Amino acid sequence: MAHTKFHLGYFTKFGATSWPGDGKEFGSQWADGSYHKELAKMLEAAKFDFVFFEDSLIVGDRYANSMELDLKNATLSPKLDPLPLLPLMAQDTSHIGLIATASTTFYPPYLLARLLSTIDSLTKGRAGWNMVTSSERNAAMNFGMDKLLPPNERYDIADEFVELCKKLWDSWEEGALVADTETGVYVDHNKVHTVNFEGKHFRSRGPLNTLRSPQGYPVLAQAGASERGKQFSSKNAEVVLGMMTGGVPGMKAYRQEIRDRAEKQGRNPDDIKVFFLTPVEIFPEGGERPEMTEAEKQSAFEHNIVMASSSLDVDFSQYDVDAPVPQDITAGGHTSALEYMKKAGREEGKSLRDLFSAGKGASGMDFSGTVEQVAEKMMAVMDEVGGDGFLIEGSGYNRQLPDLVNGVIPALQRAGAVRTEYEGTTLREILREF
Ligand SMILES: Cc1cc2nc3c(=O)[nH]c(=O)nc-3n(C[C@H](O)[C@H](O)[C@H](O)COP(=O)(O)O)c2cc1C
Numbered sequence: 406m407a408h409t410k411f412h413l414g415y416f417t418k419f420g421a422t423s424w425p426g427d428g429k430e431f432g433s434q435w436a437d438g439s440y441h442k443e444l445a446k447m448l449e450a451a452k453f454d455f456v457f458f459e460d461s462l463i464v465g466d467r468y469a470n471s472m473e474l475d476l477k478n479a480t481l482s483p484k485l486d487p488l489p490l491l492p493l494m495a496q497d498t499s500h501i502g503l504i505a506t507a508s509t510t511f512y513p514p515y516l517l518a519r520l521l522s523t524i525d526s527l528t529k530g531r532a533g534w535n536m537v538t539s540s541e542r543n544a545a546m547n548f549g550m551d552k553l554l555p556p557n558e559r560y561d562i563a564d565e566f567v568e569l570c571k572k573l574w575d576s577w578e579e580g581a582l583v584a585d586t587e588t589g590v591y592v593d594h595n596k597v598h599t600v601n602f603e604g605k606h607f608r609s610r611g612p613l614n615t616l617r618s619p620q621g622y623p624v625l626a627q628a629g630a631s632e633r634g635k636q637f638s639s640k641n642a643e644v645v646l647g648m649m650t651g652g653v654p655g656m657k658a659y660r661q662e663i664r665d666r667a668e669k670q671g672r673n674p675d676d677i678k679v680f681f682l683t684p685v686e687i688f689p690e691g692g693e694r695p696e697m698t699e700a701e702k703q704s705a706f707e708h709n710i711v712m713a714s715s716s717l718d719v720d721f722s723q724y725d726v727d728a729p730v731p732q733d734i735t736a737g738g739h740t741s742a743l744e745y746m747k748k749a750g751r752e753e754g755k756s757l758r759d760l761f762s763a764g765k766g767a768s769g770m771d772f773s774g775t776v777e778q779v780a781e782k783m784m785a786v787m788d789e790v791g792g793d794g795f796l797i798e799g800s801g802y803n804r805q806l807p808d809l810v811n812g813v814i815p816a817l818q819r820a821g822a823v824r825t826e827y828e829g830t831t832l833r834e835i836l837r838e839f
Pocket residue numbers: 458459460461506535536537538539540556627628629630631632633634635646647648682796
């Protein structure tokens with residue numbers, strides 16, 4: 406039986422992706438971009454659609470009200486800005502897409518539109534922008550605000566932000582640059598326009614002072630989970646990032662909902678690709694999960710609980726981690742993950758240590774095993790979901806990378822489930838190949 410053909414993205418950050426797993430040498434080496442340049446080459450050889458950089462603008466300090474364990478475990482920081490890294494990664498590659506995160510809450514639209522246009526030119530049409538509204542109070546305080554506006558208002562602002570960016574990107578028509586030596590005209594002024602944007606939140610005269618970039622706009626990506634978030638992504642995004650919570654039925658429903666919402670807004674749903682974020686765990690030959698040492702277990706637990714403190718806005722240091730998950734924990738941030746944890750405590754007697762030692766996999770989806778087993782599991786899920794791709798969680802898995810690109814991907818290619826060659830050259834063309 407023919408498999409559903411799917412796309413591949415690789416999720417990472419411009420930081421120490423695998424501390425302490427990959428040791429001291431890697432720990433200090435990534436900041437000059439050399440690691441990610443090599444990564445881009447490896448992923449391009451495996452014909453991934455894109456590398457994706459998440460980002461945030463804080464040093465975490467929610468756990469025990471201290472930065473100590475965030476910094477010790479390299480959870481949220483240190484992190485460098487991924488945008489300047491994209492052109493560096495483009496230098497030694499020719500096709501792989503390069504997507505980075507930037508916040509609509511903190512950037513002025515004109516500056517970000519200009520920056521992304523520049524990066525799309527520098528990468529010859531391979532740039533993408535993950536549009537986030539940011540969710541951390543600490544980030545707000547870094548920009549002189551006491552707190553963030555409520556999520557729905559942040560999305561209202563983001564909608565207008567994107568509308569303005571598109572007008573600015575369109576302020577240069579295709580063919581505006583003529584460089585005609587006979588007439589002496591470099592740019593045809595009839596093809597460059599002011600935008601005179603007057604919104605509720607932003608005003609801008611325009612035009613942008615860049616050239617029109619190879620793709621016109623960078624590819625727009627977003628991960629909406631709430632009602633308002635899904636409305637935003639189905640209106641604006643071309644790459645939508647989904648979670649695998651809810652298993653296959655949940656994935657299917659999420660993808661269908663995004664497609665339906667997009668169609669209602671006059672878009673072609675096939676112009677949107679939904680990528681599901683997933684870890685993979687590849688076992689060495691022999692097919693058994695390697696036993697973790699006690700020190701590795703403790704390190705993973707500490708990393709996970711400190712990370713969760715910042716992302717859920719809960720100080721987990723206050724609780725007994727070996728008792729069933731306390732039912733009186735309240736969160737400042739996303740609550741669905743916390744509800745899931747409390748339920749595991751209530752119904753299965755799980756402790757915080759159980760949950761945070763288990764590592765990832767809260768989705769209930771299991772992509773672990775030998776190279777062949779992982780490939781089979783991915784294909785089985787995608788055959789049922791019907792598309793469009795997986796965003797493979799890279800951080801923390803550097804040692805698995807050779808098995809992924811030299812083992813799992815070739816197995817998927819042999820089965821006809823992923824591409825063996827690029828057809829397009831820009832990121833948008835590559836995403837629309839199938
Ligand atoms: C794969 C994935 C990547 C994300 N990357 C970021 C990121 O880099 N920075 C950030 O602030 N939020 C990030 N988010 C959070 C989303 O932007 C969004 O806020 C979240 O999915 C919740 O959806 P909602 O805003 O509709 O509630 C990411 C979410 C997912 C699923």
